[in-house]
Amino acid sequence: MLDMLNRWYQRRFSDPHAVSLVAILLGGFLTIYFFGNLIAPLLVAIVLAYLLEWPVMKLVRLGLPRTLAVMAVLLVFASLMVMAVFGLVPTIWHQVSNLIADVPNMFNGLQSFVSSLPERYPDFVQPHQVSTFMVTLREKVLGMGESVVKGSLASLISLATLAVYLILVPLLVFFLLKDKEEMISTFKRVLPQNRRLASKVGEEMNEQISNYIRGKVTEIFIVGIVSYVTFAVMDLRYAVLLGVLVGFSVLIPYIGAAVVTLPVAMVGLFQWGIGPDFWWLLVAYGIIQALDGNVLVPILFSEAVNLHPVAIIVAVLVFGGLWGFWGVFFAIPLATLVKAVWNALPPTQELVPAESVEE
Template sequence: MIKIFQSWLERYFADEEAVLVAVILIVSVVVVVSMGVVLAPMIAAIIIAFLMQGIVLQLKRWGASHTISVSLTFVVLAGTLLVCVVFLVPVFWRQLINLLNETPKMLVQGQQVMLLLPQQYPGLVTEEQVRELIGALRIEMTQWGQSILSFSVAQLPVLVGILIYMVLVPILVFFFLKDSEQMLQWFSSVLPRKRPVMRQIWVEMSLQIANYVRGKSVEIVIVAGVSSIAFSFLGLQYALLLGIAVGLSVLVPYIGAAVVTLPVALIGFFQWGWANEFFYVMVVYGIIQMLDGNVLVPLLFSEAVKMHPVVIVLSVLVFGGLWGFWGVFFAIPLATLCKAVINAWPTVSRLDAEEGPSGREPSNK
């Protein structure tokens, strides 16, 4: 057993850079898992700065200086936050409160519909089964209500933290954008000069991460905006709330669209029943999902991440369970990072092939 383990170590950790990459990955995971809450503002600022970096680069291509590019980008970010806080957040909060107030009425309507099932399908559903299900749902709703009430009372200090983050995160974003080159140079200075594995991983990841993160952010905004406008035009209640839910559903491939269909269908049904308006909403929702998958995604994601659907779903479950929302958001890039590390990892056989039979690097002649 010891010889097998020693042989495995010699095969996969014979190169100094392999050990360094392993240490960096382990330390990064430990820091994020153990101090993720404390470092949340900085992590969020790094992500936002990465998203805004594209605007800075574009302004530089148009001839603007680095300082002017960063300043204009920061103005765009501050203006976007201001619009969200002044216009979108109050509407979102008001619709959420109305939905919570209307939930008991929706439950009564749902109970009436469920009590009709034994009459329509007596061979499949009995009245006793329906009443047991209604009783179980009441217990669950009571527990949810108590959880919401306790959360709203116990988490009041979180509001103060949110206000602090709204000031702290933009400041961090500004400095990350302004001094990004100096930070990268410092980080490179502490690494070995010869780092082919790290370069290969960086080359493979940089384009895909930039393409995915920026493309996914644009996709969320477009899908949420179009869905909110379409639902509002059709007269569906809680249009902004449902539109944002539809936009966020694109974070979870294959599952998000299926999950968010339920609240859209339920609210439409409780509002109109089996009327034509209900079917109009579902048709429009289906068209939005079809256009998103067949038109918007191919346009936004020029470099497709080729992964099996099972791997994508597994990545969402694993990284989402570890890091919550950000884990879901970065599930595919993190899975791509794992794939890039595996492909670039130096082994004894690969090192021997690169050095050649004489122990030296093969000649190009």
Template sequence: MLHMFKSWYQRRFSDPHAVSLMIILAGAFLTLYFFGGLITPLLVAIVLAYLLESPVARFTHWGLPRTFSVAIVLIIFAGLMVLALFGLVPTIWHQITNLSADVPKMFNDLQIYVSSLPERYPDFVQPHQVTVLTDTLREKVLAVGGSVVKGSLSSLVSLATLGVYLILVPLLIFFLLKDKDTILRSFIDVLPSNRRLASKVSAEMNQQISNYIRGKVIEIFIVGIASYIVFVVMGLQYAALLGVLVGLSVLIPYIGAAAVTIPVAMVALFQWGWTPEFWWLLAAYGIVQALDGNVLVPVLFSEAVNLHPVAIIVAVLVFGGLWGFWGVFFAIPLATLVKAVWGALVMKETAPPVSY
């Protein structure tokens, strides 16, 4: 066993460039694992810098100085964020308030419906099962209410954190975009000299992350707007709130779409009951999800489509467990990174020719 491990190690890691790649990856992993919470503003700034690099590069291509191009792009981006803040947020907050007020009525209707199940299906549902179910639902609702109260008490801390982000993140974005080449050169200077494989993987991942972030933002807007239009046309309550939830659900591949289906279906069920309108709404919503998964995603993420769905789901679970939101957000690029590293280290040996 020891000889097999030694032979495998010498075959895979005899190249110093491979060792350098693993050291760089281990350093990045440990930094994010232990200091991810501290450098969250930097991570947010890096994501937005990737998003804004394309328009900055276009302005510089037209002959404008990079600093001036960065300033123009940041002003336009900030203006769009302000419009969204004052245009969309009040509507979302109003619908959240209305939904919170309707939750007790929804819960009572659900209790009445569950209590009628023994009469409707006496061979399948017993009264004691209904009692256990209603007690469990009541405990869950109380637990959610307690969580809301705790969240309200911690809102001052959240507002303070948001205030810090509103100052730090724009500054970080400006300097990341303005001094991009200088920052990259400084970072490269501290890396090991034997980094041929690391440079190859880095170049591939840099382009993929840029395309992924840009494509993910486009997907959020398209799916959210399409869902909102469907909900408004069909007369579903809380259309703006649910449209935003559906749009944001694309951040979590597969799992997000399944999770957000529950509130959409519950609101439709309490609004219309088991009527044709309810089934038409689910059918239209299913069409939006099908078009997203089978048309939009392949167009925006051609590289990610090469990953098996099981690999993507495992990546969401593993990286989400390690790094929370950022692990979930970058699950597909990280899975692609693992695939690229695997190809650089393990699959680099060519297979022997087959003789017939």
């Protein structure tokens, strides 16, 4: 067994460049795993820097100095964010308040509907099953209420963290964009000299992550706006809130769409009951998800989606479990990174027996 492992190691890591690549990846993994919470503002700033690098480069190519280009792009971006916050957040907050106020009525309606099932389908649903279901559901609702209260109290504490983010993140984004080349040169000095494979993988992943972040933000906006317009045309309650939820659900491939289906269906069910409008809502929502997965995603992520759905779901579960939100957000690039590293490592070649060589 040890001999087999030793031969495998010699085949894969006889090249010092491969050892350097693995060492760099291991160092990055340990840094984010143990210090991810401490460097969270830096991670947010890096994501925004990747997002804003494209318009900065466009302005630089037009002849504008990089510092002025960075300042102009940040000013426009900050203005759009302020407009979105003051225009969208009050509406979302109002709809969340209305939804919370409607929860008791929704619960009563659900209880009446479930209680009528034994009469409608006596062969399939028994009264004791309904009672057990309602008791369990009531306990879950009460538990969710307690979680909301605790979350509200915790959010007061997180306001200080938000204030820190609002100060640190813009500064970090500015310097990451302005001094990009200097920072990259400084970072390269501390890396191992034998980093040919690491440079190859790094260049590939730099382009992948840049395209992925821009594509993911574009997908969030397109899916969110199309969902809101669809819900508004159908006169569905909480159209803005549900549209935002559907938009952000694309952050988690496959799983997000399945989870957000529940609130969309529940709101439609309590507003219209099981009728034509409810089924048209599900059809429209299904069309949006189908167009997103089969048309929009291949266009925006032509290279990144060259992964099997099982690999993407496993990446979401594994990296999300390791790094939480950031692991989920970067699940596809990280899965692509694993694939790129595996392809970059020297191929395994069977050792030629000594007898064959002598012959």
